[in-house]
Amino acid sequence: MKPDEQYWNPILETLPRQKLQQFHLKKFKQILAWAYENSPFYRRLYKEAGLEPGDIKTLDDVRKVPKTEKSMLREAQRREPYPYGTILSVPLEQVTEYRQTSGTTGQPVYHPETWQDWEWSAESWAYALYAYGYRDYDRVFLPFGYSVNIAFWAGHYAAEKIGCEVIPGGVLDTEARILKMQELKATALMATPTYILGMADVARKRLGIDPAKDLYIRKITAAGEPGACIPGTKKRMEEAWGAKVYDQVGATEIGHWGFECQAQAGLHVLEAFHLVEIEDIETGTTITEPGKKGSMVVTTFDRFAHPCIRFDSKDIIEWNPEEKCECGRTFRRLKGGVVGRADDITKVKGVLLAPTAIEEVVRSIPELGDEYEVAVIKKGDIDDITLKVELMPDAKPGVEAVEAKLVQQLRLKTGLRYNLEFHDYGTLPRYDVKSKRFKDLRRKE
Numbered sequence: 001m002k003p004d005e006q007y008w009n010p011i012l013e014t015l016p017r018q019k020l021q022q023f024h025l026k027k028f029k030q031i032l033a034w035a036y037e038n039s040p041f042y043r044r045l046y047k048e049a050g051l052e053p054g055d056i057k058t059l060d061d062v063r064k065v066p067k068t069e070k071s072m073l074r075e076a077q078r079r080e081p082y083p084y085g086t087i088l089s090v091p092l093e094q095v096t097e098y099r100q101t102s103g104t105t106g107q108p109v110y111h112p113e114t115w116q117d118w119e120w121s122a123e124s125w126a127y128a129l130y131a132y133g134y135r136d137y138d139r140v141f142l143p144f145g146y147s148v149n150i151a152f153w154a155g156h157y158a159a160e161k162i163g164c165e166v167i168p169g170g171v172l173d174t175e176a177r178i179l180k181m182q183e184l185k186a187t188a189l190m191a192t193p194t195y196i197l198g199m200a201d202v203a204r205k206r207l208g209i210d211p212a213k214d215l216y217i218r219k220i221t222a223a224g225e226p227g228a229c230i231p232g233t234k235k236r237m238e239e240a241w242g243a244k245v246y247d248q249v250g251a252t253e254i255g256h257w258g259f260e261c262q263a264q265a266g267l268h269v270l271e272a273f274h275l276v277e278i279e280d281i282e283t284g285t286t287i288t289e290p291g292k293k294g295s296m297v298v299t300t301f302d303r304f305a306h307p308c309i310r311f312d313s314k315d316i317i318e319w320n321p322e323e324k325c326e327c328g329r330t331f332r333r334l335k336g337g338v339v340g341r342a343d344d345i346t347k348v349k350g351v352l353l354a355p356t357a358i359e360e361v362v363r364s365i366p367e368l369g370d371e372y373e374v375a376v377i378k379k380g381d382i383d384d385i386t387l388k389v390e391l392m393p394d395a396k397p398g399v400e401a402v403e404a405k406l407v408q409q410l411r412l413k414t415g416l417r418y419n420l421e422f423h424d425y426g427t428l429p430r431y432d433v434k435s436k437r438f439k440d441l442r443r444k445e
C-alpha cells in the first residue's frame, strides 16, 4: 500500500495539529453563525446567554458557548415546524431524510437531513470504512433492518461511495443472512457487537457453519454498542469470525464521530467533522490531558439542517496518553473508546460502577458464554447485586474453579461482591440490537 493510499482524505487526516486547530476554529465559527441566523432555538439560547457569534475568537472561547442536551432538543421539537421544531435551520421542503433516535426510554428525537447533510453522513463514514481497509473489491453485507433509526444507513452509502458492492440483508432472518453471506462470499460486515456474537452462535449451533473457516468475512464494523472497545468482547468477536473487528462510534444527533485505525490502539476522533471536548462530570471543567475520564461535549461541523453545537452526549471518554499514532493520522485518540454513559454509571454500595467493567470480566473468562445479566436491588438499606452467567457446555474446570476466577476478577475490576448464578448455556435471553443486560431495580424495590 502506498503511504497516501491508507487515508480516505490524505490531507485532512494528516494535518499538523496547529493547522487542525485553526481549521476547527474556522468551522466552529461557521456553524455557530449558521445556527444563530437560521435556528430560533439557538438564537434564543445565545441571546439569553449574552453571546454573539463574533465573540468567539479562539478555541478557548468555545467554552463560553452554552451547552445543549437531549432534553432541550425534545422540548424544541414540541414547537413548529412539525416534527423538527425550532432547531430546524433550513426550510422544511429542503429536508429529504427522516431519522429518529433509537433510545429505549423517553420520546425519540427526530432528525432531519437535507440531501447535502446526507452526503456528509456518507462521507464521514467513508473515512472510517477506508481506515478499516474497505476497498472497491469488497462485498459488504448489512444485516440490519432499514428502518426509521439511523443505524447503518450511512454505512451502506459510504460503502457504495468507496466502490464496494453492498448486499442489503434487511428482511432476512439470521440463518438466511448467514447463508447469503456464504453464498455470495461477502468479505465485510457491519453490525452491533451483540448481533455479531449472536450470528456466530446461530451459524455454529443451527447451521453447522464455523464463521472463521466457512465464511469469507475478514473485516467487521462494530457500532451501536461499546463491545468492540471492550478487549474481552473484541477478542471473542475476532476469534469467532476470523476477522478484524473495528470499533466505530456515533449517534443520531451527532453523526459518526470516531473510528479505529489498523493499529487498533484507541479510537481516533473524526476531527475533520467534529470538535470533541471532555468535561469533568462533577466540576464541569474541561479535561485536556490524559488520565481522567469525563463526559463528551461535541460539535458537528457542516451538517446544517439540525445543527449540533456543544452537545453533552453523556458518553464517558478519556484522552489517550500518546499523541502520535503509528498510522500517521493526526486526529486525536481516545483511550479505549466510549467506556460508558454518564446515565449508566451508577453508585452501588458507594462505589461507581460502569456496566462495561462487568462485561469485560465475563467475556475474558473462556469457560463462560457471551451472555450475562446483572440486576441491582435494595435489600433493606443495602444494595444487592446478582450476576447471572452461562457456563460453556465444554468447560473443563468445574464450576467452583470458574466461580473462584470470576469472584477474584470482579473484585479486582469493580471492587464489589456479587451473588453469582450459573445457568446452562443458551438459557439467558439473547438480544439482536441494543441489549438490556444491566438492570437497576432499586427504585422499584
Ligand SMILES: [Zn+2]
Residues within 6 Å of the ligand: 261, 262, 263, 268, 325, 326, 327, 328, 329
Ligand atoms: Zn491510528
